[in-house]
Amino acid sequence: xxxxxxxxxxxxxxxxxxxxxxxxxxxxxxxxxxxxxxxxxxxxxxxxxxxxxxxxxxxxxxxxxxxxxxxxxxxxxxxxxxxxxxxxxxxxxxxxxxxxxxxxxxxxxxxxxxxxxxxxxxxxxxxxxxxxxxxxxxxxxxxxxxxxxxxxxxxxxxxxxxxxxxxxxxxxxxxxxxxxxxxxxxxxxxxxxxxxxxxxxxxxxxxxxxxxxxxxxxxxxxxxxxxxxxxxxxxxxxxxxxxxxxxxxxxxxxxxxxxxxxxxxxxxxxxxxxx
Numbered sequence: 001x002x003x004x005x006x007x008x009x010x011x012x013x014x015x016x017x018x019x020x021x022x023x024x025x026x027x028x029x030x031x032x033x034x035x036x037x038x039x040x041x042x043x044x045x046x047x048x049x050x051x052x053x054x055x056x057x058x059x060x061x062x063x064x065x066x067x068x069x070x071x072x073x074x075x076x077x078x079x080x081x082x083x084x085x086x087x088x089x090x091x092x093x094x095x096x097x098x099x100x101x102x103x104x105x106x107x108x109x110x111x112x113x114x115x116x117x118x119x120x121x122x123x124x125x126x127x128x129x130x131x132x133x134x135x136x137x138x139x140x141x142x143x144x145x146x147x148x149x150x151x152x153x154x155x156x157x158x159x160x161x162x163x164x165x166x167x168x169x170x171x172x173x174x175x176x177x178x179x180x181x182x183x184x185x186x187x188x189x190x191x192x193x194x195x196x197x198x199x200x201x202x203x204x205x206x207x208x209x210x211x212x213x214x215x216x217x218x219x220x221x222x223x224x225x226x227x228x229x230x231x232x233x234x235x236x237x238x239x240x241x242x243x244x245x246x247x248x249x250x251x252x253x254x255x256x257x258x259x260x261x262x263x264x265x266x267x268x269x270x271x272x273x274x275x
Contacts (some may be wrong), residue, residue, distance in 0.1 A: 004032060005193045007142025011129035012043055014152075017061040019054060021113055024058040045222030046147065069120020078105070079211040080234040084256035085109040088172065088208055091253075094118045096169040100128055101195060102153030105208040107131060122166050123196065125153040137229075141166075148190065155190040160197045171202035175209045180240035184209075185218025193221040204229045211235040225250050 004012065011033055025043070029036045041058050046052040050067055053060050085108035092098065092145030095118050100106040102125035110131040113119065123129055124143040132140045145158030153159075173195055179186040184207055186192040199205065205228045214237055223246035231237075232253045237245070247253050 001190060005140075005142065006042065007144055008133055008140055009034070009130060010144075011126050011133055011142065012049050013042060013046065013059070014126055015130050017059065022055070022058055022063045023060075026057075026194075045144075048137065048222075055138070060098070074160045075200040077210050077212060078108075079258070080255075081105045081108045081208075082112075083258075084208050084232050084234050085112045086211060087253050088112055090208060091201075091206060091230060091232075092116060092119070093171065095140070096120070097122065097166065098164075099123070099163060099166060099168040099171045099202075100125070102128065102151050103192070103208065106172055106211070109172065109208065122163060122168060124155065124159045124163065126149070127152045131207045135230060147254075151191060153191075153207045155194040159195060163194075164196060164201055166178070167201050167203060170204050170206050171198050171220070172208065173198070175207050175213060175218075175222065177216035178209050178213045178231075178237070178241060180244045182218075182221055184221070184223045186222050187218055189220060192222050195222045199223060199227055204231065206230040208232050211237075214238055214241060224248070 013028065014033070025036050027038045028039045030037070038178040038190050041050065043054050046059070057153055078131045081104060084105055088109050089112040092113060094116060097120040099122045100110060101122070107125070107128050109122065110128045114131070119137065120139040120141065121132050122141045122143070123132070126147060129140055131140045132138055143154050143159035145154040145156040147154055176187045179185060186195065205223065207228050207230070209231065211234055225244050228250050230251045230253060231245060232255065234255045236242070236254060239253065240251065
């Protein structure tokens with residue numbers, strides 16, 4: 001098989017452990033055409049995530065893997081997140097370079113983009129990397145470093161330095177909360193700090209946030225409305241959010257309802273909040 005980067009190999013190992021709970025080191029080494037010592041180094045890195053444990057002669061999935069916090073969040077408001085992802089996918093064209101953060105709505109977006117050719121996708125998420133890995137015509141670049149157990153993603157210095165090397169066409173971020181006064185916020189300090197480092201290099205920032213994020217009180221500011229060019233959501237935001245988006249030239253895109261119907265005012269929002 002084609003030699004994989006370490007990041008792509010880590011994502012593939014995680015997926016293999018979804019299918020079978022134990023893999024010998026020797027079998028993985030043969031499968032990926034690398035040395036057994038390379039697989040042991042991979043195992044040490046994955047063990048930090050809490051989803052893999054080293055056992056004698058191999059790697060085993062931990063008992064908490066299937067219902068890990070990330071998987072639970074992936075199912076929360078899944079229908080709304082999928083509609084947001086499908087709308088966000090219309091902002092993507094062939095030939096683009098995208099940077100996707102580790103949010104679950106970005107996970108659904110990666111799945112929605114599986115048919116788009118000639119894409120380069122940079123991410124810090126093992127889960128998103130697995131969605132992208134093997135898609136025809138898509139190039140995957142995965143940031144490394146210690147893997148967070150809850151997010152299945154790297155947020156540390158290595159991941160920040162890796163992602164700062166790129167100036168993607170679209171930097172696409174999921175957010176924990178959206179507030180008219182304080183902008184776009186998160187709850188986890190490590191995740192928020194990682195996202196903040198992406199702003200300077202970004203050409204265009206797209207935020208994905210379902211309607212529940214407008215009623216949450218995040219406490220770490222990641223970005224202001226002035227930083228964000230596009231906000232994609234599933235319902236018309238509160239009036240104060242619409243006002244600040246308009247004033248900041250942030251375009252608001254509202255996903256179609258099931259069956260293709262749109263909320264009243266969707267076209268007006270998308271047209272009037274652009275530059």
